[in-house]
Amino acid sequence: xxxxxxxxxxxxxxxxxxxxxxxxxxxxxxxxxxxxxxxxxxxxxxxxxxxxxxxxxxxxxxxxxxxxxxxxxxxxxxxxxxxxxxxxxxxxxxxxxxxxxxxxxxxxxxxxxxxxxxxxxxxxxxxxxxxxxxxxxxxxxxxxxxxxxxxxxxxxxxxxxxxxxxxxxxxxxxxxxxxxxxxxxxxxxxxxxxxxxxxxxxxxxxxxxxxxxxxxxxxxxxxxxxxxxxxxxxxxxxxxxxxxxxxxxxxxxxxxxxxxxxxxxxxxxxxxxxxxxxxxxxxxxxxxxxxxxxxxxxxxxxxxxxxxxxxxxxxxxxxxxxxxxxxxxxxxxxxxxxxxxxxxxxxxxxxxxxxxxxxxxxxxxxxxxxxxxxxxxxxxxxxxxxxxxxxxxxxxxxxxxxxxxxxxxxxxxxxxxxxxxxxxxxxxxxxxxxxxxxxxxxxxxxxxxxxxxxxxxxxxxxxxxxxxxxxxxxxxxxxxxxxxxxxxxxxxxxxxxxxxxxxxxxxxxxxxxxxxxxxxxxxxxxxxxxxxxxxxxxxxxxxxxxxxxxxxxxxxxxxxxxxxxxxxxxxxxxxxxxxxxxxxxxxxxxxxxxxxxxxxxxxxxxxxxxxxxxxxxxxxxxxxx
Amino acid sequence: xxxxxxxxxxxxxxxxxxxxxxxxxxxxxxxxxxxxxxxxxxxxxxxxxxxxxxxxxxxxxxxxxxxxxxxxxxxxxxxxxxxxxxxxxxxxxxxxxxxxxxxxxxxxxxxxxxxxxxxxxxxxxxxxxxxxxxxxxxxxxxxxxxxxxxxxxxxxxxxxxxxxxxxxxxxxxxxxxxxxxxxxxxxxxxxxxxxxxxxxxxxxxxxxxxxxxxxxxxxxxxxxxxxxxxxxxxxxxxxxx
Numbered sequence: 001x002x003x004x005x006x007x008x009x010x011x012x013x014x015x016x017x018x019x020x021x022x023x024x025x026x027x028x029x030x031x032x033x034x035x036x037x038x039x040x041x042x043x044x045x046x047x048x049x050x051x052x053x054x055x056x057x058x059x060x061x062x063x064x065x066x067x068x069x070x071x072x073x074x075x076x077x078x079x080x081x082x083x084x085x086x087x088x089x090x091x092x093x094x095x096x097x098x099x100x101x102x103x104x105x106x107x108x109x110x111x112x113x114x115x116x117x118x119x120x121x122x123x124x125x126x127x128x129x130x131x132x133x134x135x136x137x138x139x140x141x142x143x144x145x146x147x148x149x150x151x152x153x154x155x156x157x158x159x160x161x162x163x164x165x166x167x168x169x170x171x172x173x174x175x176x177x178x179x180x181x182x183x184x185x186x187x188x189x190x191x192x193x194x195x196x197x198x199x200x201x202x203x204x205x206x207x208x209x210x211x212x213x214x215x216x217x218x219x220x221x222x223x224x225x226x227x228x229x230x231x232x233x234x235x236x237x238x239x240x241x242x243x244x245x246x247x248x249x250x251x252x253x254x255x256x257x258x259x260x261x262x263x264x265x266x267x268x269x270x271x272x273x274x275x276x277x278x279x280x281x282x283x284x285x286x287x288x289x290x291x292x293x294x295x296x297x298x299x300x301x302x303x304x305x306x307x308x309x310x311x312x313x314x315x316x317x318x319x320x321x322x323x324x325x326x327x328x329x330x331x332x333x334x335x336x337x338x339x340x341x342x343x344x345x346x347x348x349x350x351x352x353x354x355x356x357x358x359x360x361x362x363x364x365x366x367x368x369x370x371x372x373x374x375x376x377x378x379x380x381x382x383x384x385x386x387x388x389x390x391x392x393x394x395x396x397x398x399x400x401x402x403x404x405x406x407x408x409x410x411x412x413x414x415x416x417x418x419x420x421x422x423x424x425x426x427x428x429x430x431x432x433x434x435x436x437x438x439x440x441x442x443x444x445x446x447x448x449x450x451x452x453x454x455x456x457x458x459x460x461x462x463x464x465x466x467x468x469x470x471x472x473x474x475x476x477x478x479x480x481x482x483x484x485x486x487x488x489x490x491x492x493x494x495x496x497x498x499x500x501x502x503x504x505x506x507x508x509x510x511x512x513x514x515x516x517x518x519x520x521x522x523x524x525x526x527x528x529x530x531x532x533x534x535x536x537x538x539x540x541x542x543x544x545x546x547x548x549x550x551x552x553x554x555x556x557x558x559x560x561x562x563x564x565x566x567x568x569x570x571x572x573x574x575x576x577x578x579x580x581x582x583x584x585x586x587x588x589x590x591x592x593x594x595x596x597x598x599x600x601x602x603x604x605x606x607x608x609x610x611x612x613x614x615x616x617x618x619x620x621x622x623x624x625x
Numbered sequence: 626x627x628x629x630x631x632x633x634x635x636x637x638x639x640x641x642x643x644x645x646x647x648x649x650x651x652x653x654x655x656x657x658x659x660x661x662x663x664x665x666x667x668x669x670x671x672x673x674x675x676x677x678x679x680x681x682x683x684x685x686x687x688x689x690x691x692x693x694x695x696x697x698x699x700x701x702x703x704x705x706x707x708x709x710x711x712x713x714x715x716x717x718x719x720x721x722x723x724x725x726x727x728x729x730x731x732x733x734x735x736x737x738x739x740x741x742x743x744x745x746x747x748x749x750x751x752x753x754x755x756x757x758x759x760x761x762x763x764x765x766x767x768x769x770x771x772x773x774x775x776x777x778x779x780x781x782x783x784x785x786x787x788x789x790x791x792x793x794x795x796x797x798x799x800x801x802x803x804x805x806x807x808x809x810x811x812x813x814x815x816x817x818x819x820x821x822x823x824x825x826x827x828x829x830x831x832x833x834x835x836x837x838x839x840x841x842x843x844x845x846x847x848x849x850x851x852x853x854x855x856x857x858x859x860x861x862x863x864x865x866x
Binding site for chain 2: 168171172174175177178179181182183184185186187188189190
């Protein structure tokens with residue numbers, strides 16, 4: 001590998017760093033002031049690229065091009081303002097998970113709106129007029145546009161720094177980042193401040209997307225890759241820190257560039273290490289290392305709010321005799337279902353889906369509700385269980401029961417390993433680290449063709465002959481999922497469950513009475529991982545095939561939606577949430593083309609109208625009577 | 626007594642399910658300094674925060690210059706001319722002294738009641754000489770006393786007609802306490818009304834005209850400050866430990 005090659009890759013890294021910084025600075029700014037982690041930030045980035053594409057399509061020449069870029073960014077700023085005024089404003093007081101859910105729903109709506117307006121095809125943007133050529137540096141051709149991009153990052157950093165330190169608006173933003181209640185007590189209308197910050201952040205994301213247009217086409221997958229990158233940069237840099245975001249963007253982009261530059265490396269031991277394959281994991285690996293060494297990012301400061309104020313969780317109550325009978329009756333009804341519906345019918349397949357989803361949601365709820373640890377990467381343990389079961393069944397020819405024992409073991413081992421790091425953090429940082437680990441697992445599974453089948457996954461994972469009929473497998477699912485869910489519930493009322501809930505409510509007080517909080521949280525994390533793995537194992541056998549999709553981000557998000565849909569502070573919440581969610585997804589996806597938008601609007605309505613979830617709201621109603 | 630300026634009546638305040646204030650009522654006249662006294666946990670801070678709209682749930686009536694405050698948001702209350710100086714200072718440590726003052730800056734209100742000229746950083750630096758030297762320093766690097774001065778200066782930048790001053794003598798050096806007494810006297814001369822919550826009777830005696838005593842979230846006693854000093858029974862019942 002030559003020096004000039006390394007140099008060109010380093011330049012490439014710098015150009016990528018600028019885009020990352022534009023994206024992350026807006027996200028960081030919005031988080032700093034409003035404390036909202038804006039999942040829709042990647043969607044603003046994507047929209048920026050699409051709007052700029054439409055404008056450059058109509059406006060020719062250098063002036064037309066640059067005007068399109070600026071106008072595209074401004075348009076996204078206006079969209080951001082509308083979003084803030086109609087949605088964000090109503091959820092500033094909501095628990096942070098609801099805010100995330102609302103912004104996630106927004107990504108669904110924006111994605112389908114983009115699909116409807118611009119179509120599914122990738123749209124190739126124009127070359128930048130005047131910068132279409134390349135110049136020669138160290139015998140290598142470097143696109144002029146890349147050099148312009150490299151300059152854009154520091155320029156925006158400078159402009160933001162001037163704005164934040166030299167204007168009254170900037171001083172107010174910095175003051176609000178620190179103590180927004182005090183800023184209000186001094187007579188500053190926060191609403192105006194929040195709207196303007198949100199608009200500016202959205203415009204920065206839009207600018208990033210628009211500037212990217214000459215380098216890569218506008219496509220519908222831009223939003224999710226962008227938000228992943230932006231989260232990582234913001235967390236590595238420290239939430240709310242603009243210079244931190246800049247440093248983190250440089251670090252991550254250069255590490256990725258280095259991976260590409262190193263290429264395949266023949267180790268003395270004979271096997272080949274393919275560094276370019278590490279690019280998918282590189283940023284998450286950097287994030288994991290930084291968070292372990294500096295839990296609040298490179299330039300961030302410790303988050304003082306452990307739990308949002310005023311969110312006193314309601315008490316969990318042990319089931320009484322009547323409820324126990326109700327549960328028993330419900331279980332009987334579930335068993336009787338195959339007799340009521342036609343065997344092999346779609347209803348049974350759907351029932352199995354619901355049952356595995358219920359167990360997955362219950363395990364996530366265990367971690368999030370009573371455990372107080374918000375996970376954005378719970379699908380990793382589900383997927384590890386699924387792959388463990390599938391590999392045992394296919395590669396080792398184990399019988400199904402043995403593979404189903406291996407499944408929770410797979411989830412457990414992953415959770416023990418990752419949980420050790422995760423319990424060292426709290427709040428948003430914990431959530432981001434879980435996301436990072438799940439991305440790492442996903443990348444490994446996706447790239448390890450030899451073991452996992454890569455993107456094709458593993459096919460032909462069928463249950464033993466005993467359970468090959470749908471009705472029999474359904475009954476197995478009822479026993480396993482029902483039993484496991486009840487066991488999870490039982491743990492909550494065991495001494496360990498009390499300790500876990502105490503650790504959630506107050507770390508300091510729990511430690512003062514002799515509880516080892518980290519150990520308790522680590523065990524809780526591991527338990528949740530094992531049960532998710534069990535759900536994954538059943539899933540593998542019920543579907544017959546699995547792919548990296550099984551442990552992708554979208555499954556983690558689905559799990560979050562199910563738990564929040566039912567209500568975090570209720571035990572039966574995840575059960576109801578999973579069932580309702582799957583039913584809706586099934587019904588909407590079968591009949592409507594733009595099902596994502598419908599689902600998104602549904603979630604938004606839910607968050608705005610039923611902030612306590614379905615079960616929580618029903619209980620509030622009955623209590624009021 | 627002149628026409629009421631700030632009138633609080635039947636004020637209840639809650640933190641979650643716990644009720645902290647029970648039908649608190651008192652008055653503050655223009656240009657008057659009133660001490661709100663009582664032991665730790667009596668509800669002094671909650672009373673001030675309730676007036677300012679910083680307590681999640683409050684009911685009753687708080688009328689300031691003819692406007693009902695109970696339904697208003699903190700920034701609206703501040704804009705009516707009510708300044709708040711929190712006990713824990715809450716200065717913006719990442720900002721410089723001048724930037725802290727900038728956050729508090731508001732144009733003086735169009736009102737004949739504000740006869741004196743508006744506050745500027747330069748005028749405030751005359752009142753608080755320590756701050757002048759530190760104007761471009763990060764506020765987080767200042768001593769406790771200096772931070773206390775800065776919070777008051779920051780609130781004055783809003784040109785308030787009345788100030789809610791929460792435990793100004795708490796945790797600062799005796800020499801600064803003396804400065805504080807002089808400063809409150811100066812503010813009073815300029816026509817600003819002050820409601821000061823205070824545990825320390827000598828401090829209250831040095832600055833206040835009248836006093837209300839809170840206990841368990843209720844007003845238990847009210848009198849002229851001079852009478853309170855002589856009323857050994859009331860002092861023993863409500864103030865001494």
